[in-house]
Amino acid sequence: MAFGEVALTAYVPHNFPHDELEPGLDETAFYDPANFTFPGGCHICEVEVDPETGVTEVTNFTAVDDIGRVINPMIVEGQVHGGVAQGIGQALLEGCSYDADGQLLTGSYMDYTMPRADNVPNFKVGTQSTLCTHNTLGVKGVGEVGAIGSPPAVINAIVDALSDMGVKDISMPATPSKVWQTIQNAKASS
Numbered sequence: 476m477a478f479g480e481v482a483l484t485a486y487v488p489h490n491f492p493h494d495e496l497e498p499g500l501d502e503t504a505f506y507d508p509a510n511f512t513f514p515g516g517c518h519i520c521e522v523e524v525d526p527e528t529g530v531t532e533v534t535n536f537t538a539v540d541d542i543g544r545v546i547n548p549m550i551v552e553g554q555v556h557g558g559v560a561q562g563i564g565q566a567l568l569e570g571c572s573y574d575a576d577g578q579l580l581t582g583s584y585m586d587y588t589m590p591r592a593d594n595v596p597n598f599k600v601g602t603q604s605t606l607c608t609h610n611t612l613g614v615k616g617v618g619e620v621g622a623i624g625s626p627p628a629v630i631n632a633i634v635d636a637l638s639d640m641g642v643k644d645i646s647m648p649a650t651p652s653k654v655w656q657t658i659q660n661a662k663a664s665s
Contacts, residue, residue, distance in 0.1 A: 512607045514615040516540030518559070518624035520632040529655025531633055533563055533594070538624060539601040543615035548602075551617050555600045558621020564590030565622070566629035570648040641665060 481500075484490060488498040521535035538555055545551050568588040572580040581587040606613030626647060633649050634642055640661035645653065 508609050510609045512543065512609055512615040514540055514542045514617065514620050516603075516620055516624055518628040520625070520628040522629065522632040522636055524633060524636045524654060524658075526658050529651035529653070529658060531567060531649060531651070531654055533567075533596050533629065533632075535599075536563075536596055536625070536628070537599040537601075538621060539603060540617070540620045540624070541603040541605050541615070542617040542620065543607040544604055544613040545602050546612070546614065551602060552600050554617045555621040556598055558619060558623070559598055559600075559625045560590050560595045561622045562625025563595050563629055564588075566626040566647050566649060568594065568648055568650070570650070637661065 485500045486498050488496070491498070516539055518538045519536070520533060523532045523534050524530070525532075536559060538559055540555065542551065568590055570581070571587070574580055607615050630645060630647060630649060633645055633654065637645075637654075637658065640658065641664065642657055642661050645657050
């Protein structure tokens with residue numbers, strides 16, 4: 476049956492099998508799951524920090540996430556790749572700056588650094604499938620796993636690389652100047 480025939484039939488109520496049906500093609504439905512689904516995962520980052528310049532290079536990144544049943548592996552891998560690149564950008568590059576009056580100083584892409592291909596390594600991406608019990612497909616969310624797991628993995632890798640100097644924390648974004656200053660402060664306090 477063509478869609479035009481379906482539409483015409485939907486508006487001709489004398490052909491409806493039940494008197495309680497309303498004519499038309501309008502429908503409203505709500506999906507209210509019994510519980511939320513939460514993906515889990517492990518992201519491991521390896522960095523090299525140049526102590527003379529503070530430049531941090533991500534040399535290796537592995538992400539394994541449990542997103543339930545994987546329906547389209549290529550889309551899942553692309554989602555994780557994009558999220559990891561976004562997370563690396565958040566951890567190393569992206570930061571808003573304001574002047575004393577609250578005026579945004581990083582108002583264009585000339586000032587606000589986003590990750591480029593040379594800021595990210597080749598990723599190793601894997602999945603683990605523990606089926607979700609709260610939906611019939613057994614799926615969990617994948618859209619944000621890369622962006623959620625990668626910033627702490629990158630920052631922890633930097634802190635680990637500088638731990639011999641006594642560094643215990645560094646805030647995002649860990650820009651070269653911030654990493655360099657953290658190294659200088661660690662040297663001065665030791």
